[in-house]
Amino acid sequence: MECNVPTDIVFSFSGLAVRGGRRGPHRDGWGLCLYEDRAVRAFLEPTAAAASPLARFLRENPIKTLLAVAHVRKKTRGKASLANTHPFVRELWGRTFVFAHNGTIKNARAHRLGRFHPIGETDSEHAFCLIMDALDRAFPRYPRTRRALWEAVAEVGGRLGKNGTFNFLLGDGTHLFARCATKLHYIVRKAPFRQATLSDEDIVVDFAAVTTPSDRVAVVATMPLTRDEVWTQGKPGHMWVFDHGALQATLRS
Amino acid sequence: MECNVPTDIVFSFSGLAVRGGRRGPHRDGWGLCLYEDRAVRAFLEPTAAAASPLARFLRENPIKTLLAVAHVRKKTRGKASLANTHPFVRELWGRTFVFAHNGTIKNARAHRLGRFHPIGETDSEHAFCLIMDALDRAFPRYPRTRRALWEAVAEVGGRLGKNGTFNFLLGDGTHLFARCATKLHYIVRKAPFRQATLSDEDIVVDFAAVTTPSDRVAVVATMPLTRDEVWTQGKPGHMWVFDHGALQATLRS
Numbered sequence: 001m002e003c004n005v006p007t008d009i010v011f012s013f014s015g016l017a018v019r020g021g022r023r024g025p026h027r028d029g030w031g032l033c034l035y036e037d038r039a040v041r042a043f044l045e046p047t048a049a050a051a052s053p054l055a056r057f058l059r060e061n062p063i064k065t066l067l068a069v070a071h072v073r074k075k076t077r078g079k080a081s082l083a084n085t086h087p088f089v090r091e092l093w094g095r096t097f098v099f100a101h102n103g104t105i106k107n108a109r110a111h112r113l114g115r116f117h118p119i120g121e122t123d124s125e126h127a128f129c130l131i132m133d134a135l136d137r138a139f140p141r142y143p144r145t146r147r148a149l150w151e152a153v154a155e156v157g158g159r160l161g162k163n164g165t166f167n168f169l170l171g172d173g174t175h176l177f178a179r180c181a182t183k184l185h186y187i188v189r190k191a192p193f194r195q196a197t198l199s200d201e202d203i204v205v206d207f208a209a210v211t212t213p214s215d216r217v218a219v220v221a222t223m224p225l226t227r228d229e230v231w232t233q234g235k236p237g238h239m240w241v242f243d244h245g246a247l248q249a250t251l252r253s
Numbered sequence: 254m255e256c257n258v259p260t261d262i263v264f265s266f267s268g269l270a271v272r273g274g275r276r277g278p279h280r281d282g283w284g285l286c287l288y289e290d291r292a293v294r295a296f297l298e299p300t301a302a303a304a305s306p307l308a309r310f311l312r313e314n315p316i317k318t319l320l321a322v323a324h325v326r327k328k329t330r331g332k333a334s335l336a337n338t339h340p341f342v343r344e345l346w347g348r349t350f351v352f353a354h355n356g357t358i359k360n361a362r363a364h365r366l367g368r369f370h371p372i373g374e375t376d377s378e379h380a381f382c383l384i385m386d387a388l389d390r391a392f393p394r395y396p397r398t399r400r401a402l403w404e405a406v407a408e409v410g411g412r413l414g415k416n417g418t419f420n421f422l423l424g425d426g427t428h429l430f431a432r433c434a435t436k437l438h439y440i441v442r443k444a445p446f447r448q449a450t451l452s453d454e455d456i457v458v459d460f461a462a463v464t465t466p467s468d469r470v471a472v473v474a475t476m477p478l479t480r481d482e483v484w485t486q487g488k489p490g491h492m493w494v495f496d497h498g499a500l501q502a503t504l505r506s
Binding site for chain 1: 343
């Protein structure tokens with residue numbers, strides 16, 4: 001979720017959490033990262049979100065944010081452990097980057113690591129370290145020319161994604177980067193707001209009641225989280241860039 | 254807290270949380286980092302621990318760990334914000350390091366940063382980045398010779414602590430390093446266990462009822478957390494190293 005005004009992610013996270021072990025096989029861990037400026041609150045557990053008291057606490061005690069990345073895990077490589085739980089977090093240029101991946105990269109370990117090293121055993125975290133390293137080598141500090149950063153992320157994402165399935169979300173405290181390898185959807189909610197119903201749960205929210213006319217909220221998910229809104233499907237080999245609750249660019253990746 | 258068997262930190266954290274805004278001036282933030290292997294759960298808020306629903310949730314839903322670092326903040330430099338909340342977290346050599354500081358370093362910014370950069374504005378995080386950088390330059394990977402690592406931490410801690418008050422706790426997933434500049438205390442609880450009462454709260458725990466004879470738990474705090482146990486006071490300019498719930502070394506620093 002990426003917004004132009006602090007927003008709580010309870011509605012979307014409720015939909016995602018259901019897929020974390022109750023109505024889906026993604027029961028091997030969950031994580032929710034909520035930015036405050038360049039820092040992040042990261043809540044992670046190597047257990048099913050649907051049964052987690054902490055996930056329930058976060059739904060009942062919402063924290064507003066401009067940028068959030070959440071993930072539910074179905075393990076393919078690497079056991080269910082905290083170290084293997086997405087989103088992964090690293091600091092670069094004095095900002096926090098978070099990364100969540102859906103899919104498997106076959107040859108991630110063939111690429112040599114630089115200064116960032118995985119803590120766990122997943123291909124996903126290995127790939128994240130490679131992305132961080134590529135950005136670190138490309139720019140001495142957070143680039144003023146935003147498009148140069150977007151292109152660098154798209155380039156390394158495409159390169160790593162060649163031999164595998166590399167759907168990912170990457171947050172840098174300002175942007176949400178969303179690469180589509182196989183499936184990804186987004187929606188931008190803005191005025192006039194209406195109501196929406198979760199796909200997997202009979203939860204309805206009337207966004208008109210909880211927003212102001214200038215609010216804009218972008219939400220990206222593997223599959224649409226609501227059943228009565230129109231989501232835009234991603235094209236394989238493309239990456240979206242969101243900022244201020246709006247799609248800023250679609251790059252080949 | 255550093256232990257030889259997974260232990261929950263509820264008793265000690267309850268004592269610390271009381272000092273976070275109710276019986277002490279440390280109301281500008283709190284953090285609790287709990288290791289699982291080389292990864293960490295980091296709970297952070299830029300608000301008073303004593304009034305925090307999340308801190309209460311963690312007391313009511315304890316998580317066992319071999320190594321935990323907690324902090325309550327009284328701000329000296331830098332506003333109350335998530336980015337300025339201790340403990341700070343970084344990855345080095347594929348492990349998570351966490352750092353909490355009590356005191357002020359006057360000339361932290363005079364030391365030039367390397368690859369680690371502060372996200373917030375505190376001298377504390379700046380100093381942590383300098384420690385991480387010194388370790389990174391000293392060793393290509395996590396050193397097999399543990400004493401070499403201990404000495405490197407003591408050396409950089411002493412160097413940075415020359416112009417200021419540099420009481421700190423540093424965790425690397427294996428060790429707890431605890432440097433004393435002005436005040437620091439520790440206790441190692443082991444068999445025969447007895448009961449203890451928090452200094453700031455009428456909470457009593459009978460450790461004999463919740464331990465086995467081989468358990469060992471080291472707890473370090475600025476001031477003793479209990480009123481009926483004997484804590485050992487630190488000597489300024491010295492650093493303790495804990496592993497397996499025992500004091501392994503005291504180094505000049």
